[in-house]
Amino acid sequence: MAQIASITLYQNDEARPVMEAILQDNPTARVLNMPGAVKIDVDDELVINRATVEEKLGSEWDPQQIHMVLISMAGNLDEDDDRITLSWKH
Amino acid sequence: MAVKKMGLKQKYAHLTRGLDWETSYQKMDDVFPYDQFEGIKITDWSKWEDPFRLTMDAYWKFQAEKERKLYAVIDAFAQNNGQLNVSDARYINVLKLFLTGVSPLEYQAHRGFAFTGRHMRGVGPRIAAQMQSLDELRHFQTQAHTISHYNKFFDGIAEFQHMHDRVWYLSVPKSFFDDARAAGPFEFMIAIGFAFEYVLTNLLFVPFMSGAAYNGDMSTVTFGFSAQSDESRHMTLGIEVIKFLLEQHPDNLPIVQKWVDKWFWRGFKVLGLVAMMMDYMLPKKVMSWKEAWEIYFTEAGGSLFTDLERYGLKVPKYADVATEMAEHISHQNWAVFYQYTHAAAFHTWTPDKEHLDWLSEKYPNTFDKYYRPRWEMWAKMDEEGKRFYNMALPQLCQTCQIPMAYTEPGDPTQIAFRCTEWNGEMYHFCSDGCKDIFDDEPEKYAQSWLPVHQIFQGNCGGPTVPDVLNWYRLNVGADNMDYVGSPDEQVWNSWKGKAPAEAAE
Amino acid sequence: MPVIALDKDYAKKVEFRDNVNNFHGNQLTYVHWEEHNMFCSAIAFPLPPAMPFGALVSEVIAPHYAAHPDAAKIDWSKVEWMIDGKKVTPDFDKSLAENGMKHKSLVRFWTPGLNGYKGTYS
Numbered sequence: 001m002a003q004i005a006s007i008t009l010y011q012n013d014e015a016r017p018v019m020e021a022i023l024q025d026n027p028t029a030r031v032l033n034m035p036g037a038v039k040i041d042v043d044d045e046l047v048i049n050r051a052t053v054e055e056k057l058g059s060e061w062d063p064q065q066i067h068m069v070l071i072s073m074a075g076n077l078d079e080d081d082d083r084i085t086l087s088w089k090h
Numbered sequence: 091m092a093v094k095k096m097g098l099k100q101k102y103a104h105l106t107r108g109l110d111w112e113t114s115y116q117k118m119d120d121v122f123p124y125d126q127f128e129g130i131k132i133t134d135w136s137k138w139e140d141p142f143r144l145t146m147d148a149y150w151k152f153q154a155e156k157e158r159k160l161y162a163v164i165d166a167f168a169q170n171n172g173q174l175n176v177s178d179a180r181y182i183n184v185l186k187l188f189l190t191g192v193s194p195l196e197y198q199a200h201r202g203f204a205f206t207g208r209h210m211r212g213v214g215p216r217i218a219a220q221m222q223s224l225d226e227l228r229h230f231q232t233q234a235h236t237i238s239h240y241n242k243f244f245d246g247i248a249e250f251q252h253m254h255d256r257v258w259y260l261s262v263p264k265s266f267f268d269d270a271r272a273a274g275p276f277e278f279m280i281a282i283g284f285a286f287e288y289v290l291t292n293l294l295f296v297p298f299m300s301g302a303a304y305n306g307d308m309s310t311v312t313f314g315f316s317a318q319s320d321e322s323r324h325m326t327l328g329i330e331v332i333k334f335l336l337e338q339h340p341d342n343l344p345i346v347q348k349w350v351d352k353w354f355w356r357g358f359k360v361l362g363l364v365a366m367m368m369d370y371m372l373p374k375k376v377m378s379w380k381e382a383w384e385i386y387f388t389e390a391g392g393s394l395f396t397d398l399e400r401y402g403l404k405v406p407k408y409a410d411v412a413t414e415m416a417e418h419i420s421h422q423n424w425a426v427f428y429q430y431t432h433a434a435a436f437h438t439w440t441p442d443k444e445h446l447d448w449l450s451e452k453y454p455n456t457f458d459k460y461y462r463p464r465w466e467m468w469a470k471m472d473e474e475g476k477r478f479y480n481m482a483l484p485q486l487c488q489t490c491q492i493p494m495a496y497t498e499p500g501d502p503t504q505i506a507f508r509c510t511e512w513n514g515e516m517y518h519f520c521s522d523g524c525k526d527i528f529d530d531e532p533e534k535y536a537q538s539w540l541p542v543h544q545i546f547q548g549n550c551g552g553p554t555v556p557d558v559l560n561w562y563r564l565n566v567g568a569d570n571m572d573y574v575g576s577p578d579e580q581v582w583n584s585w586k587g588k589a590p591a592e593a594a595e
Numbered sequence: 596m597p598v599i600a601l602d603k604d605y606a607k608k609v610e611f612r613d614n615v616n617n618f619h620g621n622q623l624t625y626v627h628w629e630e631h632n633m634f635c636s637a638i639a640f641p642l643p644p645a646m647p648f649g650a651l652v653s654e655v656i657a658p659h660y661a662a663h664p665d666a667a668k669i670d671w672s673k674v675e676w677m678i679d680g681k682k683v684t685p686d687f688d689k690s691l692a693e694n695g696m697k698h699k700s701l702v703r704f705w706t707p708g709l710n711g712y713k714g715t716y717s
Contacts, residue, residue: 003393008296010315032385035376036303036311037296064098064144067152071318072292074390076397077141077326081098088397127601274601426635464633464717471662482638482659485625485701495635503716505627505636507701509680513611516679516699518625531598533606540613546641547617 002043003088005075011038015069017056018048025052037071045087046075102143107136110213124209128274131339135212138334142326149221153228153320160232160316167309168239177305178373179244179582180573183436184301185237185310186246187371190435191263191363192294193233194254196317198267199282200226206275215279215334218327222283225320229313236313244578246435246569249562253435256550257562258541259427261491265538266360270353272534277349279331285353285406288328289394291321292386294364301372329394336401343402348530354406355523359490362419366427369420369449370441378452383416408523411499417453418502421461422495428468429480433555435564437573440469460502477572483542488517489524489535496520512536615698622698624651624691628660629703630710633717637701648694649687651702665709675705 007022009015011033022040023029025047032039040046053061063084075086096104113121125132166172176182200223207219234250241247254260270281299314332350335342365379377385387409395405424438431438441449446465449457471478484493498506508519512532519525528535544550551561559566568577583589598605615622618641627637640655652671660666676683678694679701685694696702711717 003396004389005393006390008292034296034300034303036300036315039296064142064148064152067144067319067323068155069319070322071315072296073322073325074393076329079098079141079143088393090400124601128599274599422635429633429635460715460717463712463715467633467664467712467717476662478633478662480634480638482640484635485627485637485639493636497632503630503632505629505632507627507637507703509701515611515614516697518699518701533598533609536611536613537609538612542639543613543623546621546623546639548619 003075004041005044005046005086005088006039006041006073007046007048007070007086008037008039008072010069010071011036012069017053017061018066018069020056021052022046022048024056025049039072045085045089047086048084050082098143101145102140105145106138106140106214106217118211122209122211124275125211128276129341129345130276130335131341132211132335133338135214137337138212138214138330140214140218140326140330142323144221144323146217153224156316156319157228157232160312161235163312164236164239164309172306172308173240173243174585175306175308179578180371180373180437180439181305181307182240182244182578183246183438183573184298184367184371185240185307186244186250186436187363187367188298188310189233189237189247190250190253190257191260193230193237194251195263195267196226196230196233198271200224200230202267202271202278202282205271206278209275215327215331218323218330219279222320222324222327225317225324229317229320232313232316236309239309243581245565245576246437249435249564252563257435257564258433259492261539261541262363263360265491266356269356269534276331276335279328280335280346280349281353281356283324283328284332285328285350286357287321287324289354289387289391289406290357290361291325292390293361293382295321296386297368297376297382298364300376301368301374304374304376305372332398332403333401336398336403347403350403351407352527352530355408355412355521355527356490358412358415359492359521359524362423362492365416365420366423369452370424370445375448378449379420380416380452383413388413407526408521411521411523414499415496417456418460418497421449421453421457421464422497425461425464426484426493426495429478430484431571432479433559433564433570435562435569437571437576437578439573440465440472456502483545485518486540486542487520487524488538488540489519489527491538491540492520494518494520613699618698622691622696622700624655624696625699625701626651626656626659627701627703628656628663629705630716631660631663631665631706632711633663634660637703642691644692644696645690647688647690648685651691652687656704664712665706668709669706673707675707677703677705 009019019038026042028042030041050061050063063079066084073086075088078085112118203219203223203226207216207223210216210219237247254264270278295314295318299311302310302314332346335346368379427434428438446462450462468478487494494505496506498504506521508522508525510517510525510529517528519528545558551557564570573579620643621641622644624640624642625637628634638659676685678696
């Protein structure tokens with residue numbers, strides 16, 4: 001069974017560009033909509049690219065702004081100035 | 091020459107490496123007296139990596155913004171009389187249980203992480219624990235502020251902190267945290283940081299806050315998700331601490347495994363209260379406890395423990411028993427509160443037909459066979475004017491302190507009894523998991539403050555039930571008993587222009 | 596396993612909270628009616644060790660289980676007893692202590708032919 005890398009975000013306008021960027025950059029992503037929250041699952045690795053979020057948002061976005069819309073996650077996290085990765089790969 | 095702006099990794103490295111020093115006037119072992127007696131071996135603290143790399147300036151900036159947003163919502167909620175828009179006043183009982191049972195744990199976590207942060211020799215975990223300590227204080231405060239609005243209209247809320255220290259069922263979450271805080275700093279980190287925050291907290295906040303959203307409680311959704319956004323950082327700390335300990339020395343593995351086994355089981359038992367909230371207390375339901383367990387333990391925990399296999403760490407002992415119990419725990423817990431409703435600081439009710447059908451659908455293997463007949467029996471007794479109250483006090487488990495209401499693995503018709511004889515006295519347990527925990531440290535759990543025994547010893551206000559309820563500061567006739575016929579129901583019906591329900595409905 | 600504590604004398608300083616001496620001459624007794632899980636768990640009572648077993652049945656057990664529809668049908672002469680894991684035939688005229696019951700003993704009993712509401716163990 002694949003290990004699931006996962007992120008749960010607010011269901012709101014601030015989180016929407018992030019969600020759209022995830023769906024674009026992780027084509028196998030699966031979405032679970034809950035009241036107030038959205039959970040996105042990807043097998044093994046989930047990537048959020050700063051450039052894609054900025055393209056969706058139409059302005060600058062610092063990956064640390066994820067803290068404003070984040071509810072939960074699964075996977076080993078790696079974060080730098082350009083991307084956030086949640087992964088079970090080694 | 092222009093100064094180049096530092097990157098995230100560089101800034102974090104300065105904060106967590108450059109600002110630390112070795113003491114010279116005092117021995118390091120005297121400055122950090124708590125980080126060795128548990129047997130954990132650390133050879134190189136500098137190997138600690140915080141993947142979020144949050145610096146203090148960024149921390150304050152984000153937290154301030156979260157607070158501003160949250161308080162804007164709370165203000166709007168109060169100004170617009172948001173309490174009128176919840177699905178049903180039964181819902182408020184979820185908040186009562188949350189505020190009396192969970193919010194004081196946030197405060198305990200604040201204290202626990204402040205202590206741990208002080209006593210970790212490495213600066214990376216010290217900073218992470220400090221941030222978490224501040225987060226937990228914020229959670230406690232925002233929860234008390236948010237729910238205080240409901241205190242203007244509903245019973246059972248005003249004395250939450252006092253009740254947390256005294257009321258029988260609240261000794262379950264209270265003793266859980268007392269246990270963690272009475273351990274050493276590494277066990278505390280595994281207990282709360284890893285087992286609770288990483289493995290189990292999603293089961294508390296995500297489905298529960300989604301439940302608040304679905305039941306029209308905008309203010310609780312907002313504090314819940316605001317707290318949960320910190321929780322992701324706490325989860326990262328939890329997984330980091332376990333990887334760090336396992337990478338530092340092979341001797342750490344058996345110690346860590348023992349703590350993971352213990353705290354998984356302790357946490358699972360406490361979360362039985364959430365199971366009950368989800369299956370019985372939310373008027374509009376988001377998912378069943380069993381479904382939440384599948385998503386957040388079986389699936390998410392499965393990925394996690396597969397990852398940790400490379401260190402030799404195994405899935406917690408009795409995880410299979412817990413998964414089997416996911417079929418039963420919410421029903422067994424709500425039955426406890428139903429029959430002790432006279433001694434509870436929130437209201438209870440029998441599920442109506444639509445609710446019973448939902449439970450039958452969600453628990454096809456067990457509900458019709460074991461639990462539906464019980465609710466139908468009680469509803470019938472109620473109709474006949476013989477509403478069932480259990481007038482004796484229950485036997486409690488020495489470890490988890492919950493009434494021994496759980497059935498044998500593989501046989502839901504029979505209550506599980508486990509017993510150990512130690513130091514010339516018998517000790518009783520609800521499960522193998524709880525018995526193992528006692529057997530490992532009997533000196534600790536022989537000190538359990540079991541509410542039933544304390545009542546019999548005369549330490550809880552007096553010998554009669556009214557004496558004890560008075561000592562709890564439980565307002566008899568308002569805070570306790572069934573929802574139908576309560577002042578809460580009256581106020582709700584007056585807002586909604588409805589006639590009160592018949593008591594026997 | 597002994598507790599792992601910073602204080603080497605931890606075990607000597609422990610207060611064992613439920614020592615029988617704290618119960619004013621009584622000892623704790625737990626009772627459970629098997630196959631009747633309407634009562635969510637065993638129930639607890641502080642009782643004098645000199646109390647006759649028959650009084651335990653008539654004054655403590657019977658009234659506390661009376662709410663169950665099966666309760667009126669119990670034939671106490673046919674009840675099967677288990678004390679602390681052993682099947683026994685208690686002597687109703689003898690005391691709890693003489694029947695081998697100690698502080699925190701657990702008394703479980705089965706009522707043959709009666710197994711809850713519509714036979715569902717409730």
